[in-house]
Amino acid sequence: MPFSQQLNYDDAITEKLSDNFANIIDGVGEDKDREGLIKTPERAAKAMQFLTQGYEQDAEAILRSAMFAEDYSEMVIVKNIELYSLCEHHLLPFFGKAHVAYIPDGYIVGLSKIPRVIDVFARRFQVQERLTDQVLQAIHKTLNPLGVAVVIEARHMCMMMRGVQKQTSVTTTSAFTGAFKAERTRNEFLKLITSDLG
Numbered sequence: 001m002p003f004s005q006q007l008n009y010d011d012a013i014t015e016k017l018s019d020n021f022a023n024i025i026d027g028v029g030e031d032k033d034r035e036g037l038i039k040t041p042e043r044a045a046k047a048m049q050f051l052t053q054g055y056e057q058d059a060e061a062i063l064r065s066a067m068f069a070e071d072y073s074e075m076v077i078v079k080n081i082e083l084y085s086l087c088e089h090h091l092l093p094f095f096g097k098a099h100v101a102y103i104p105d106g107y108i109v110g111l112s113k114i115p116r117v118i119d120v121f122a123r124r125f126q127v128q129e130r131l132t133d134q135v136l137q138a139i140h141k142t143l144n145p146l147g148v149a150v151v152i153e154a155r156h157m158c159m160m161m162r163g164v165q166k167q168t169s170v171t172t173t174s175a176f177t178g179a180f181k182a183e184r185t186r187n188e189f190l191k192l193i194t195s196d197l198g
């Protein structure tokens with residue numbers, strides 16, 4: 001399942017979630033049996049399973065499936081990886097970009113696996129800090145590189161649509177291991193992720 005775009009929905013979970021979404025529709029005072037809403041509980045149940053499919057996936061296995069021995073020990077950066085997650089406090093989306101770098105020590109990883117690892121952890125109920133750290137740790141543990149860096153910049157719908165209602169604030173989190181703890185290496189990474197190439 002980790003590599004497919006199409007999720008195999010679990011019938012028992014779909015039924016359970018559908019019942020609960022029907023209650024939510026009812027709870028806000030809507031008519032859950034009107035035409036436009038009749039299929040909504042099931043749609044929402046499937047959407048929720050899609051958005052939380054990361055619980056069933058193994059980030060370290062994904063990384064291990066495409067590790068290659070390579071004598072390259074310069075910084076590798078994959079930046080501007082879009083991400084969508086759900087905040088665990090309000091179950092509202094937060095979304096933005098992740099920038100990931102590592103300095104190999106004997107092994108490189110297939111580049112696409114880095115965005116896949118971000119999705120594994122983003123498709124759960126999250127806080128941005130934990131998401132940042134989980135991506136860092138998964139890469140650190142599997143590749144055992146000289147260093148890993150993860151920066152996430154995100155907007156939280158719970159701060160935009162409700163609550164403090166701030167539309168332009170962006171939250172940045174970062175985490176570093178190994179060589180990225182040194183100022184010079186970290187600065188090189190930070191400079192490269194803000195370059196004009198987008």
Ligand SMILES: Nc1nc2c(ncn2[C@@H]2O[C@H](COP(=O)(O)OP(=O)(O)OP(=O)(O)O)[C@@H](O)[C@H]2O)c(=O)[nH]1
Binds near residue numbers: 087159
């Ligand atoms: N640190 C952190 N906080 C988050 C994240 N997502 C949402 N929050 C915050 O979680 C907090 C929950 O605070 P509470 O006071 O319990 O909830 P609330 O009454 O709905 O708070 P307001 O949003 O201020 O109205 C809020 O300050 C949210 O902004 C996240 O990824 N990281």
Ligand SMILES: [Zn+2]
Binds near residue numbers: 087089091092156158
């Ligand atoms: Zn929230």
